[in-house]
Amino acid sequence: MEGMVSVFLFGKKYEVPGDLTIMNAMEYAGYQLVRGCGCRNGFCGACATIYRIAGDRELKMCLACQTKVENNMYVATLPFFPLVKAVYDMEKIAPTEQIMMQLYPEIYSCIGCNACTKACPQGLHVMQYIAYAQRGEYEKCAEESFDCVMCGICSSRCPAGISHPQVALLARRLNGKYIAPECKHLADRVAEIQNGAFQDLIEDLMQKPLDEIKELYNTREIEQ
Numbered sequence: 001m002e003g004m005v006s007v008f009l010f011g012k013k014y015e016v017p018g019d020l021t022i023m024n025a026m027e028y029a030g031y032q033l034v035r036g037c038g039c040r041n042g043f044c045g046a047c048a049t050i051y052r053i054a055g056d057r058e059l060k061m062c063l064a065c066q067t068k069v070e071n072n073m074y075v076a077t078l079p080f081f082p083l084v085k086a087v088y089d090m091e092k093i094a095p096t097e098q099i100m101m102q103l104y105p106e107i108y109s110c111i112g113c114n115a116c117t118k119a120c121p122q123g124l125h126v127m128q129y130i131a132y133a134q135r136g137e138y139e140k141c142a143e144e145s146f147d148c149v150m151c152g153i154c155s156s157r158c159p160a161g162i163s164h165p166q167v168a169l170l171a172r173r174l175n176g177k178y179i180a181p182e183c184k185h186l187a188d189r190v191a192e193i194q195n196g197a198f199q200d201l202i203e204d205l206m207q208k209p210l211d212e213i214k215e216l217y218n219t220r221e222i223e224q
Helices: 022-028 097-103 105-109 115-119 126-134 138-144 164-179 184-194 199-206 210-218
Strands: 004-009 012-017 048-053 060-063 073-077
Touching (some): 097 105, 115 126, 126 164, 138 164
Parallel strands (some): 004 073
Antiparallel strands (some): 048 073
16 A cells, blocks of 8 residues: 555554545544544644654644654544633733733743744743743733644643643733734724624625635735
């Protein structure tokens, strides 16, 4: 069977085509994915996965929907575990260093091991954005963490128990509400949508086949 590779899914060996993603390989092997399959395009973070190649000591992290299988790959998906999520009202907090200390004090227990950064499947400098959060530099934290998909792999590897994605989310919210300049163009467009200015266009788009929608998107005129 040319082009096939051996993979071990949850401890059991399977032969699967070598051009499949880990997620597709699971389905090829007969697994029915009822959770951890999400968007299937590497953006939702639901398919957090750990794996090791036989003979290699390194334990690797990835998103199963965007990572291809390798021969002698031992795979286990990361089960859901809740991150610490502080409760707050954006109307009652301010972008001060004290608010991060109050809501996520564990970030000051960071030991600088950088395990979070090494584990991130997005290649983000996670420890760096936590350092920005510690200093109350929320604009920098928001920018550094912008591509976070909240898969939680970084937190699963953190000896200090930091909920990095939730810290980053708070920083982006603080930045968006209090620090970043207001975008009047965006506010006007939201108001137009709420008033139904684009309702006919939306309904027309919903009737089009997917290929046509993709073509319209790829050839769209981007406003300056």
